[in-house]
Amino acid sequence: MLKVYALFPLLLGGSAFAQTMKYTANLADCKKDKVAVQLTCSHKGSDTAFFNFPMTIPGTYSVLDYGRYISQFKAFDSKGKALKVSKKGNNTFVIIPGNDIASISYIADDSWEEKNKKTKIFEPAGTGFEANNYFYINAGGLFGYFGNEWETAYDLTFKKPSNLNGFTALKQTAVSADQQQFYAKNYHELIDCPILFTSEKEETLNIQDTKVSIASYYAVTDSSGYYVKQKIDSAMLAIDRFVGGKLPVDNYAFLNFVKDYRDIGEILMSGKIGLFDMLKLRKALSGQGFGALEHGNSSSYFLPDFGGHSYAGMIYETAIHEFMHIYTPLNLHSEHIGNFNYTNPVMSKHLWLYEGVTEYFAVQIAMQGNLSTVEETVNGQLKGKIVNAYMYPDSIPFTVMSANVFNKPYSDHYGQVYERGAIMAMLLDIEIMTLTGGKKTLKTVIMDLSKKYGSAHSFSEETFIDELVAAVHPDLKQFFDKYVTGKTPLDIEGGFAKIGIDYKKEQKGMVPIDLLSEKENQVKANRGIVVNGRVTIGKAGSGNIAGFKSGDKVSLDELEKCMKDTQGNYVAEGTMVTLNVERKGQNVPLTFPAKFKEGSIRNVIAISENMTAEQKRLFELWSVGN
Numbered sequence: 001m002l003k004v005y006a007l008f009p010l011l012l013g014g015s016a017f018a019q020t021m022k023y024t025a026n027l028a029d030c031k032k033d034k035v036a037v038q039l040t041c042s043h044k045g046s047d048t049a050f051f052n053f054p055m056t057i058p059g060t061y062s063v064l065d066y067g068r069y070i071s072q073f074k075a076f077d078s079k080g081k082a083l084k085v086s087k088k089g090n091n092t093f094v095i096i097p098g099n100d101i102a103s104i105s106y107i108a109d110d111s112w113e114e115k116n117k118k119t120k121i122f123e124p125a126g127t128g129f130e131a132n133n134y135f136y137i138n139a140g141g142l143f144g145y146f147g148n149e150w151e152t153a154y155d156l157t158f159k160k161p162s163n164l165n166g167f168t169a170l171k172q173t174a175v176s177a178d179q180q181q182f183y184a185k186n187y188h189e190l191i192d193c194p195i196l197f198t199s200e201k202e203e204t205l206n207i208q209d210t211k212v213s214i215a216s217y218y219a220v221t222d223s224s225g226y227y228v229k230q231k232i233d234s235a236m237l238a239i240d241r242f243v244g245g246k247l248p249v250d251n252y253a254f255l256n257f258v259k260d261y262r263d264i265g266e267i268l269m270s271g272k273i274g275l276f277d278m279l280k281l282r283k284a285l286s287g288q289g290f291g292a293l294e295h296g297n298s299s300s301y302f303l304p305d306f307g308g309h310s311y312a313g314m315i316y317e318t319a320i321h322e323f324m325h326i327y328t329p330l331n332l333h334s335e336h337i338g339n340f341n342y343t344n345p346v347m348s349k350h351l352w353l354y355e356g357v358t359e360y361f362a363v364q365i366a367m368q369g370n371l372s373t374v375e376e377t378v379n380g381q382l383k384g385k386i387v388n389a390y391m392y393p394d395s396i397p398f399t400v401m402s403a404n405v406f407n408k409p410y411s412d413h414y415g416q417v418y419e420r421g422a423i424m425a426m427l428l429d430i431e432i433m434t435l436t437g438g439k440k441t442l443k444t445v446i447m448d449l450s451k452k453y454g455s456a457h458s459f460s461e462e463t464f465i466d467e468l469v470a471a472v473h474p475d476l477k478q479f480f481d482k483y484v485t486g487k488t489p490l491d492i493e494g495g496f497a498k499i500g501i502d503y504k505k506e507q508k509g510m511v512p513i514d515l516l517s518e519k520e521n522q523v524k525a526n527r528g529i530v531v532n533g534r535v536t537i538g539k540a541g542s543g544n545i546a547g548f549k550s551g552d553k554v555s556l557d558e559l560e561k562c563m564k565d566t567q568g569n570y571v572a573e574g575t576m577v578t579l580n581v582e583r584k585g586q587n588v589p590l591t592f593p594a595k596f597k598e599g600s601i602r603n604v605i606a607i608s609e610n611m612t613a614e615q616k617r618l619f620e621l622w623s624v625g626n
Helices: 187-191 225-243 262-268 275-285 310-326 351-368 374-389 398-403 410-417 420-435 442-453 464-470 476-484 492-497 556-561 613-623
Strands: 020-031 034-043 049-052 070-076 084-088 092-096 101-109 128-130 134-137 153-159 165-167 171-176 179-184 195-198 203-207 210-218 251-260 291-294 298-305 501-512 523-525 534-540 553-555 576-583 586-593 596-607
Touching: 020 128, 070 084, 070 092, 134 251, 153 187, 165 179, 179 187, 195 210, 195 251, 203 225, 210 225, 225 251, 225 310, 225 351, 251 310, 262 298, 291 310, 298 310, 310 351, 351 374, 351 398, 351 410, 351 420, 351 442, 351 613, 374 410, 374 420, 374 556, 374 596, 398 410, 398 420, 398 476, 410 420, 420 442, 420 476, 420 492, 420 613, 442 464, 464 476, 492 501, 553 556, 556 576
Parallel strands: 020 153, 210 251, 251 298
Antiparallel strands: 020 034, 034 101, 049 092, 070 101, 084 092, 128 134, 134 195, 153 179, 165 195, 171 179, 203 210, 291 298, 501 596, 523 534, 534 553, 553 576, 576 586
C-alpha cells in the first residue's frame, strides 16, 4: 500500500437512536499491550442481543475481523446482574437476555502483535499499544456496536498517561492531564477518525481556509516533525494549485507512526548482503504493512525509518493521494459506501473512481504543481504503472473485480486499482478533453459531481456511469463499455497520441547497455533491493564505463533518464552524459559516453517534437492545467 492503501471516507449522517454509547478506555493501565474497555449504555432490545465488531471497514477491501482481538467479554443488566454471553464467529458476541443491557466490559489486544502474517490486519487499519509510549487506534479494534445500530452517538473517554496526548479529527469535548474525551455523531464518524496518542508536539499549517495538523510518533529519537511538515507543505501547495478554490474540509489531520529500521537500512544500502543478513531482513520485514489509509478528513501512516529521515519522503509520496480522497469518495460515493454495512459489507464496483481516479490525480497534481517534471511523470510514474497494468487480465472487467474483491481470483488483482486504475483514469481524462474540445477535463467533471452530491448524499451504484457520461458527451459511453465495464485492452498508444505523446509497447533498435549488468558493464547490483529509489553497487570492475565504485548508491530514475534528452529520446552514441550517485554520503556526478547495443525496449514513451496545434493545446491542458 505503499501503495496499498486506502480507506474510504464515510457518510456522516445524523443519529437515529436516542441512546449514546459511553465508552471508557483505560490507556493508563495498559498491560501486555492490552487495553481494558468499559461501555455504559441503555440497550432495550429483544431477548437476544448481538454485539458486533467490524468484519471490515470501507476501503481496506480485505477481511479484518477485529473481534479476534477481544477477550474477557462480559455484559450486565441495569441491576448489575451478569448476563449470559457466547461468541458467534469472529466478530459477534451474543447476549441473553438482550432487553436490558446496562454495561459491557472487555479486553482489547492490539493487532500489530499478530503473528500470523496471512490474517494480520494491515497496520494502518489496525491497533498498536505500548504502555506510556504510544497508542495507535482504529476504532474498529476497540469499540463495537449493537446489531446494525450505526447511527447511535458515541462518547469516548480515554484515561491516559500524562505524557501522551490524543490527536484525531473527532470533536474533543474535554481534556486534562490524565484524561481526554471525544465525541462521534455515529459509528460511521467513529470509524472514519483514527486516533494517535503520542508525546510529540503537533505541527500545523494552513491552506486557504483549511487547517492541516500533523501528529506523529517517532521510534527514532533524532527524528522530527520538521521534515514531514516540509514535505506535506509542498504537497498541500500543489493540491491548492490543482483544486483552484476552497477545499471541501475545514480541517485535516495527518497521523504518522514511524518505526525504527535504521539497522535494516544499513544492511540494505551496504550492497553486500550475506545469508545471515538475508535471514535478518526476512524476519524484520516479513508481513510488515507499511503504507497509509485515508479517511474523510484525516489519513494515517505506518512507515519505516531506514535512516536519513527517509520516512518524510515516503509520506510525501502518498500524502497527495490520501488527501485527494476528500473528493472521491468522501463527497462522491455510491450507497454501498454511504450506507456501509460493517457486518456483511456489499462492495462497490466503482474502484476505478475511488482509487484509480484519485491515484491519477495524485500524479497529475505533482506534475502540474512542479513537484515533478513532465518527463519524470511520463517516464517515471506513468511508465511504471503502464508496465504493471499489463499484468491485469483483460478477461476480468474492472467493475467485476471491484464488486467481488473479497474473493479470489479478484482479490489477487486489488493492487491494480493504483496501476491499471490510474492509467484508465488518465485515458478517460484524455477522452473527456478530446470529446469536449478541452472545455472539460476529468478534474472539472469530478469536482462538479462532488459538489452536487457532497458527503451526505450517495449516487446510484447502477446508474452513475450513465450520469457521468451525460455530464460530458454521449460518445464517452463507448470508453466505459470497452475499458471499465468491458474486456477491451487499454488503448494506451491511441490515448497518448491525442495529447502529442508517442508510445510504443515494444521498439526494436539501438538501446542503452545495462549499466548495472556484470556482463555488459562489469557491475553487480541487487535490483530487488531498492531503498529510497536507489540500489547499491555491490561490486564494480575497473572497466565499467560509468566509473562506479563499490558502495555507490544509484537512483533508478536517474539511471533511466541519463541516456535521454529533455523530450525523452535517446541521445546519440558517444554523447557525454552525467549520472549523479551517492558515494560515502556525498553527491558525486559521473560523466561518461553513452553506449548502445542492438536490442528491443518495452514501453517507450517520448514527447512528440512535431505536435499538431490541437495536440499541443490538449498537452498543455493536461500537463500544466487551467
